[in-house]
């Protein structure tokens with residue numbers, strides 16, 4: 062930085078130390094401002110890019126990592142998330158907060174393991190943010206942890222009770238916006254998407270809720286669609302964000318894969334097919350969402366079924382379908398990409 066001449070005290074030999082101290086004080090006084098305006102961009106790491114309930118070796122289930130100057134935040138923790146986090150050079154106790162979009166297996170499967178590992182490594186308490194029902198989910202996991210805690214007597218000597226290792230904040234109509242605890246520059250806004258909305262096959266008004274999250278920082282904004290069909294709420298939530306992290310499902314291929322891997326009775330198969338058709342997005346629908354909200358970059362994730370290893374062919378097919386609707390930057394994500 063430069064200090065205007067008019068602000069520089071006239072330095073004599075006697076005053077040299079005082080002058081130096083004043084100049085340093087001016088620099089120190091301004092340093093935080095410079096650091097804030099030039100704070101490193103928030104970074105996104107795709108930990109898991111596959112949708113469930115399928116299990117694959119090449120794609121972990123849905124999980125993302127946000128790296129802010131204040132610390133690390135995970136968005137969903139599907140199966141394989143902890144392994145990918147480790148591969149990315151981090152540990153569960155590095156994570157200060159987890160945002161859950163909804164309570165399907167492919168978004169929460171690693172949450173229990175995550176809570177246990179953080180407790181055992183005596184990490185500071187973590188915030189878990191999620192839709193209504195998240196408190197019930199976490200309380201159940203903590204109850205289920207008791208036998209593990211009791212069996213870990215040596216490890217647990219002097220440790221914080223596992224019940225005190227997490228704090229849960231539910232987001233809903235009455236609480237749709239919050240400053241993430243410990244992250245003064247990170248604002249989280251949630252809206253219900255259409256994944257589990259009333260009116261979907263077999264779902265009523267008392268059905269569980271699925272959320273999309275908008276995350277704003279001083280330098281960058283993100284929209285995590287969560288699993289969803291087309292949604293006016295998401296279009297409103299995401300206006301002018303920089304980066305959209307969105308999901309795609311090839312419904313017919315996903316149903317074929319589900320029929321091979323799950324033992325679905327006919328009634329369940331019909332319901333799942335209906336839900337797949339209305340509660341997820343095709344590439345064209347995802348592209349239309351990114352266009353309507355005016356995003357710069359679209360990160361395509363939760364790729365379902367994606368039963369073959371990720372390939373350039375798959376990337377090109379998805380990209381060309383999306384590009385008919387969206388002219389911005391499109392990246393078909395693979396696990397452990399950094400943005």
Ligand SMILES: [Zn+2]
Nearest residue numbers: 112113167288
């Ligand atoms: Zn999913």
